[in-house]
Amino acid sequence: MKLITRDTDYAIRAICFMAENKEEITSVSELVEKLKIPRQFLRKILQALNKKGVLTSFKGKSGGFKLRRKPQDIFITDLIKVFQGPLKLNKCIFKKKLCSSVDRCILREKIGEIEQRVVSELGLITVASLLNKR
Amino acid sequence: MKLITRDTDYAIRAICFMAENKEEITSVSELVEKLKIPRQFLRKILQALNKKGVLTSFKGKSGGFKLRRKPQDIFITDLIKVFQGPLKLNKCIFKKKLCSSVDRCILREKIGEIEQRVVSELGLITVASLLNKR
DNA sequence: CTAATTGATACTATTTTAGTATCATTTAAA
DNA sequence: TTTAAATGATACTAAAATAGTATCAATTAG
Numbered sequence: 195m196k197l198i199t200r201d202t203d204y205a206i207r208a209i210c211f212m213a214e215n216k217e218e219i220t221s222v223s224e225l226v227e228k229l230k231i232p233r234q235f236l237r238k239i240l241q242a243l244n245k246k247g248v249l250t251s252f253k254g255k256s257g258g259f260k261l262r263r264k265p266q267d268i269f270i271t272d273l274i275k276v277f278q279g280p281l282k283l284n285k286c287i288f289k290k291k292l293c294s295s296v297d298r299c300i301l302r303e304k305i306g307e308i309e310q311r312v313v314s315e316l317g318l319i320t321v322a323s324l325l326n327k328r
Numbered sequence: 329m330k331l332i333t334r335d336t337d338y339a340i341r342a343i344c345f346m347a348e349n350k351e352e353i354t355s356v357s358e359l360v361e362k363l364k365i366p367r368q369f370l371r372k373i374l375q376a377l378n379k380k381g382v383l384t385s386f387k388g389k390s391g392g393f394k395l396r397r398k399p400q401d402i403f404i405t406d407l408i409k410v411f412q413g414p415l416k417l418n419k420c421i422f423k424k425k426l427c428s429s430v431d432r433c434i435l436r437e438k439i440g441e442i443e444q445r446v447v448s449e450l451g452l453i454t455v456a457s458l459l460n461k462r
Numbered sequence: 463c464t465a466a467t468t469g470a471t472a473c474t475a476t477t478t479t480a481g482t483a484t485c486a487t488t489t490a491a492a
Numbered sequence: 493t494t495t496a497a498a499t500g501a502t503a504c505t506a507a508a509a510t511a512g513t514a515t516c517a518a519t520t521a522g
Contacts, residue, residue, distance in 0.1 A: 197439060200511060206435065221467070235512050241469065254520025257467045270435070300458045301340065301404070305331060308449045315442045324434045334480060355498065369481050375500065388489025391498045 197312075201277040204231050205239050206270060209248070209321055213265040221258035239277075246276045265322035271313070331450075335411040338365050339373050340404060343382070343455055347399040355392035373411075380410045399456035405447070 198206075207229050212220045222240065226233050240259050243249040248268065249259045261268070332340075341363050346354045356374065360367045374393050377383040382402065383393045395402070 197442075199509095223467085232512060234514070237468075238512090244468090251468060252520090253468050253518075255464090255466045256521060257519080259468090301453070304453055304457075308331075308446055311449065312442055312446055315445065319435070319438055323438075333478095357498085366481060368483070371499075372481090378499090385499060386489090387487075387499050389495090389497045390490060391488080393499090 197316075198274065199278055201235070201239050202270075202273050204229075204236060205243060205273045205277065206321070206324070207231070208236065208240065209243075209261065209265075209268065209273070210324055212249075212259070212261055213321055213325055219252055219256070219258040219260050221256075224258075242276055243273075246272075248272065248276070265325060266320050268321040269317060270319045270321070270324075271316050274316070331446075332408065333412055335369070335373050336404075336407050338363075338370060339377060339407045339411065340455070340458070341365070342370065342374065343377075343395065343399075343402065343407070344458055346383075346393070346395055347455055347459060353386055353390070353392040353394050355390075358392075376410055377407075380406075382406065382410070399459060400454050402455040403451060404453045404455070404458075405450050408450070 208225050208231070211225060211229060222233065222237050225231065225236060225240075229236075240249060240251075244251045244259065247262060250262045251257070251259050342359050342365070345359060345363060356367065356371055359365065359370060359374075363370075374383060374385070378385045378393065381396060384396045385391070385393050
């Protein structure tokens with residue numbers, strides 16, 4: 195039962211680094227060196243973030259990525275959505291077929307309420323709130 | 329991201345059935361017939377519940393299982409724990425190695441708080457609360 | 463030109479989840 | 493006392509999700 199998978203985790207680390215980095219553009223090479231994330235995996239992650247509008251990419255020599263929005267406007271729920279799909283805790287069970295028995299309906303309802311809470315609390319966390327002010 | 333896996337789900341259904349069943353002892357055969365759960369999988373689940381003290385088992389012909397506690401004393405968090413281990417949402421990421429960067433520490437803290445909320449809300453749901461009173 | 467970069471995409475490996483198979487043991491009832 | 497129907501124990505397989513790798517094409521600063 196995990197709220198955050200590895201790719202989301204790496205995405206958060208990379209974005210936090212970029213938010214604190216003075217350079218406008220950060221290359222994969224720099225991130226790999228500083229954060230010790232497997233190169234090809236990180237590339238795939240950054241490409242996804244680019245496609246989803248979180249990052250902008252720059253091709254060619256001295257290319258790389260930069261944040262498209264300010265840290266206070268990037269929510270970790272955005273990142274979770276990119277890598278883990280829509281934020282649903284009860285994904286597996288209820289998705290495939292509607293519940294067959296009454297007790298599952300009641301449970302479904304209760305889990306749904308809890309899910310809403312988690313989503314709204316996660317919704318308050320931004321990248322900016324993770325940075326340490328110095 | 330799932331709060332409840334298949335085995336926990338089947339466990340809940342089986343236990344709800346047994347809670348409403350007039351018979352004292354319910355056999356796997358009856359549960360398989362009524363709930364359409366794969367036989368061997370269900371057996372494994374019920375055996376685990378027996379070992380963990382949720383059910384009592386009766387061997388031999390006309391044997392089966394029955395609830396060891398009253399429905400209002402069985403929490404679904406108990407069942408989640410049996411099949412999914414201790415209730416931790418941030419399992420994967422922080423378990424293996426301590427977080428390496430400051431931003432992860434902050435996130436860890438925030439996720440921890442959310443986790444606590446989920447756990448305490450799940451902690452309110454009992455098997456009895458899932459049964460429909462008629 | 464060329465070396466360093468991202469884009470795209472296909473592939474492999476690992477882990478978790480889901481489910482199956484089988485033999486031994488127990489026991490109610492014919 | 494035999495037997496059929498049940499659980500105990502355990503090893504195995506299958507499928508899905510997660511994590512990671514490899515490679516070639518296109519772009520671009522110097």
